[in-house]
Amino acid sequence: MSTAPTLTQPKRSRMTLRRINLPGTILILASMLFSVIPLLSMLSAALQPQGTIPQGLSWPADPQWHNFIDAWNLxxxxxxxxxxxxxxxxxxxxxxxxxxxxxxxxxxxxxxxxxxxxxxxxxxxxxxxxxxxxxxxxxxxxxxxxxxxxxxxxxxxxxxxxxxxxxxxxxxxxxxxxxxxxxxxxxxxxxxxxxxxxxxxxxxxxxxxxxxxxxxxxxxxxxxxxxxxxxxxxxxxxxxxxxxxxxxxxxxxxxxxxxxxxxxxxxxxxxxxxxxxxxxxxxxxxx
Known part of the structure; x- marks a missing residue:
């Protein structure tokens, strides 16, 4: 009878920590997405064929890496x-x-x-x-x-x-x-x-x-x-x-x-x- 609390206490502690850390984890993930998605959008747009109009966040089938060289020179x-x-x-x-x-x-x-x-x-x-x-x-x-x-x-x-x-x-x-x-x-x-x-x-x-x-x-x-x-x-x-x-x-x-x-x-x-x-x-x- 006396050992039951000691066995269940670590489980309860872990569950409590998970509940406490969940909002923080969600906030960190949201902040990361808020920061990374615009960069990925710019990168995908920079790899599109020149003269086209990029549409949203989409990776091109044929990335035009030479666009960076052209932009560097221009x-x-x-x-x-x-x-x-x-x-x-x-x-x-x-x-x-x-x-x-x-x-x-x-x-x-x-x-x-x-x-x-x-x-x-x-x-x-x-x-x-x-x-x-x-x-x-x-x-x-x-x-x-x-x-x-x-x-x-x-x-x-x-x-x-x-x-x-x-x-x-x-x-x-x-x-x-x-x-x-x-x-x-x-x-x-x-x-x-x-x-x-x-x-x-x-x-x-x-x-x-x-x-x-x-x-x-x-x-x-x-x-x-x-x-x-x-x-x-x-x-x-x-x-x-x-x-x-x-x-x-x-x-x-x-x-x-x-x-x-x-x-x-x-x-x-x-x-x-x-x-x-x-x-x-x-x-x-x-x-």
Whole structure:
């Protein structure tokens, strides 16, 4: 009689876990389908014969893989790829370095007026992106940086800074204060403690911030159109406007070009997604 509860209890626990996990599983599957089906639709449309009108999600009997080569040449992807890489290399490291130092000063060093500074950053985070375009255009025009990658990089660094500081501040809030106190007792100054202790600990947060900044920069469309007149100096997403204008009547080439433009971001995200998840779990399990 006494052994019956012990035999049935694991079964009841497994049944309870299944009931609890079922809604989450359904939600994950729905989110996956919501994300994957549009990509599959674009890929299937890109493999149709040129000049045809793709109908729904259907894999062609004879996939036209050369459509990607034609779209690559017509959209001048080689030049745009190099331009996007230069812009990313100018924006992502700067955002990561400046935001990490700013968050370190706010949380660890507790600089004077730090709360006011952070409040101003939050205000900048809530401003609509479109509101900043005209002031940015005028400022870069006065500085002589219009139609240049340098001006576009400066604008992107500034626009990414509020979120980047907020992201890194959330990380530094989870770091025990005893680490900084121990470093001070060992004779390490703020800069040395930052370089040898806090930056290594911030690896997952920095990797995820770099990923998010890369996605934001690579997919930047509006600023690249407004601030840069030369299509060869824009990001790959910024050049999509000219590609659409030239080849919008050929939906097959348009889809092929769009897949080529999205491919680098998908590849980078798949490579670095574990760092992004690690940063989220690190913040969730602290304390």
């Amino acid at each position: 959209a001048n992807i080689t030049t745009l790829l190099g331009s996007s890489v230069l812009i990313v290399l100018g924006v992502v490291p700067a955002v990561m370095l400046i935001s990490t130092m700013a968050a370190y000063a706010l949380v660890v060093l507790k600089i004077p007026l730090g709360k006011l500074f952070f409040l101003l950053l939050l205000v900048g985070l809530t401003l609509p992106f479109e509101v900043t375009i005209v002031p940015l255009y005028q400022q870069l025009q006065d500085m002589g940086l219009l139609n240049s990658r340098v001006g576009l990089c400066l604008a992107l660094v500034g626009l990414n800074m509020p979120f980047a500081v907020y992201w890194m501040r959330a990380h530094f809030l989870t770091v025990p204060e005893e680490l900084s106190e121990a470093a001070g007792m060992d004779g390490a100054g703020p800069l040395r403690a930052f370089r040898l202790i806090h930056v290594p600990l911030a690896g997952p947060a920095l990797a995820s911030l770099g990923l998010l900044t890369f996605l934001s920069t690579w997919n930047q469309f509006l600023l690249a159109i407004v601030l840069v007149d030369d299509p060869d100096k824009r990001t790959m997403a910024g050049a999509l406007q000219s590609f659409v204008g030239k080849y919008s009547t050929d939906l097959v080439l348009l889809n092929a070009g769009s897949v080529l433009l999205m491919a680098p971001t998908i590849i980078v995200f798949l490579i670095l997604q574990r760092h992004f998840v690690k940063a989220l779990l690190q913040g969730a399990t602290k304390g």
